[in-house]
Amino acid sequence: MIRFSLKKKLYGAQGDFLLELEFEIEENEFIVVLGPSGSGKTTLLRMLAGLEKPEEGYIEVKGEVWYDSKRGINLPLQKRDVGFVFQDYALFPNMSLFENIAFGMKKKDPQRVMELLKLAGLKQLKDKKPSVLSGGQKQRVALLRALAREPKLLLLDEPLSALDPETAIILREEIKKFQRSFNIPTIMVSHSRQDALSLAGRVLLLSEGKIKSVGKPKDVLYSS
Amino acid sequence: MAYPLELSFWTTIILLFLGIPLAYFLAYSRSRYTSLVEALVSLPSVLPPTVLGFYLLLALNKEGFIGSLWYRLFGKQLVFHFEGILIASVIYSLPMMVHPLTAGFRSVPKNLIEASYTLGKSKKVSVLTGVVLSFAHTLGEFGVVLMVGGNIEGETRVVSIAIYSAVEALDYTTAHVYSLVLLLFSVFSLTALYVLNRRWSLL
Numbered sequence: 001m002i003r004f005s006l007k008k009k010l011y012g013a014q015g016d017f018l019l020e021l022e023f024e025i026e027e028n029e030f031i032v033v034l035g036p037s038g039s040g041k042t043t044l045l046r047m048l049a050g051l052e053k054p055e056e057g058y059i060e061v062k063g064e065v066w067y068d069s070k071r072g073i074n075l076p077l078q079k080r081d082v083g084f085v086f087q088d089y090a091l092f093p094n095m096s097l098f099e100n101i102a103f104g105m106k107k108k109d110p111q112r113v114m115e116l117l118k119l120a121g122l123k124q125l126k127d128k129k130p131s132v133l134s135g136g137q138k139q140r141v142a143l144l145r146a147l148a149r150e151p152k153l154l155l156l157d158e159p160l161s162a163l164d165p166e167t168a169i170i171l172r173e174e175i176k177k178f179q180r181s182f183n184i185p186t187i188m189v190s191h192s193r194q195d196a197l198s199l200a201g202r203v204l205l206l207s208e209g210k211i212k213s214v215g216k217p218k219d220v221l222y223s224s
Numbered sequence: 225m226a227y228p229l230e231l232s233f234w235t236t237i238i239l240l241f242l243g244i245p246l247a248y249f250l251a252y253s254r255s256r257y258t259s260l261v262e263a264l265v266s267l268p269s270v271l272p273p274t275v276l277g278f279y280l281l282l283a284l285n286k287e288g289f290i291g292s293l294w295y296r297l298f299g300k301q302l303v304f305h306f307e308g309i310l311i312a313s314v315i316y317s318l319p320m321m322v323h324p325l326t327a328g329f330r331s332v333p334k335n336l337i338e339a340s341y342t343l344g345k346s347k348k349v350s351v352l353t354g355v356v357l358s359f360a361h362t363l364g365e366f367g368v369v370l371m372v373g374g375n376i377e378g379e380t381r382v383v384s385i386a387i388y389s390a391v392e393a394l395d396y397t398t399a400h401v402y403s404l405v406l407l408l409f410s411v412f413s414l415t416a417l418y419v420l421n422r423r424w425s426l427l
Binding site for chain 1: 333335336338339340341342343344345346
């Protein structure tokens with residue numbers, strides 16, 4: 001179970017506002033966070049990963065406290081066990097696919113890397129550099145790199161928004177497949193209702209840093 | 225001059241140690257002094273060499289701020305000695321080292337460093353991962369400037385002074401020979417270094 005309560009002042013285009021989020025995520029749940037640009041979606045992910053610091057609150061992941069402003073706990077981001085997938089892939093251009101995936105592994109396991117590459121249909125390309133890949137393939141590698149760490153929490157920051165619609169459909173299915181087989185609680189920030197409908201267990205709809213509604217995708221999407 | 229190679233060697237070594245932290249600071253610090261430091265580092269490249277030389281002479285001579293300190297510590301003058309020329313050479317070449325390095329640091333995409341963090345790597349490893357991408361390139365660029373830019377005291381400068389003297393004496397033949405040699409040498413080394421750079425280029 002993952003619990004967090006976070007407060008942070010954000011500077012939006014239409015003035016400043018207070019991000020104030022309190023939420024709980026069940027084991028292996030897939031949460032899709034929707035909301036207009038500048039509503040604090042990405043900031044939420046970055047705070048969970050430790051890339052940004054909230055002003056107040058706590059983060060607890062599977063019984064482990066990552067952040068607690070009252071007790072002065074702030075686990076450094078390297079020690080937070082997350083897999084983070086960036087919108088623009090952020091693959092290391094000087095490393096091969098194999099090296100990219102192995103880079104973040106806690107215990108280097110070449111066999112496991114090969115298994116993952118095979119699973120994603122990228123085995124033939126293992127020695128290639130990311131620059132020769134298509135957008136969809138790059139994002140697949142980024143996803144594998146995050147999963148290879150076997151993180152306690154998977155954070156996806158608009159992983160499909162840079163891809164063309166056909167590729168996005170295929171990759172969406174793969175994300176679903178991976179998340180199910182790895183059983184990792186996942187939070188995905190998105191702009192697309194389609195992501196919410198086909199991936200989410202629950203949808204979190206944000207507006208100006210607050211939770212506007214939360215629930216099953218259909219309930220949230222068709223009531224608002 | 226007796227020590228052109230020695231001078232360029234030590235200048236490069238000192239600039240590497242000085243330039244890397246300085247460039248790192250300029251690229252990543254948000255301190256309000258960053259612009260001032262950047263301006264100071266750039267000064268040698270915009271000031272006429274005579275102005276720079278004049279102030280260096282003032283600072284490094286026996287009565288000068290640095291020179292007097294040096295005299296008290298080591299009992300000898302800086303001006304007209306190797307150490308003095310070395311200091312001048314380092315200061316004069318500083319922007320050529322720091323600028324490409326700063327650009328290199330800045331060109332490392334921030335998200336690569338962040339990705340490295342989220343993969344459990346320490347700050348040092350993360351920044352290094354990024355810097356490796358641009359470092360070879362940057363170093364090559366710097367080499368070009370230092371090798372060909374006419375900044376090596378006693379080496380390229382001697383040639384330029386020789387050309388100057390030849391023209392003064394209306395000895396155009398000598399001036400032509402020296403100039404042509406320098407020109408060809410420059411074209412050759414620039415081409416060689418750009419070819420190497422392209423080969424090193426990782427992206």
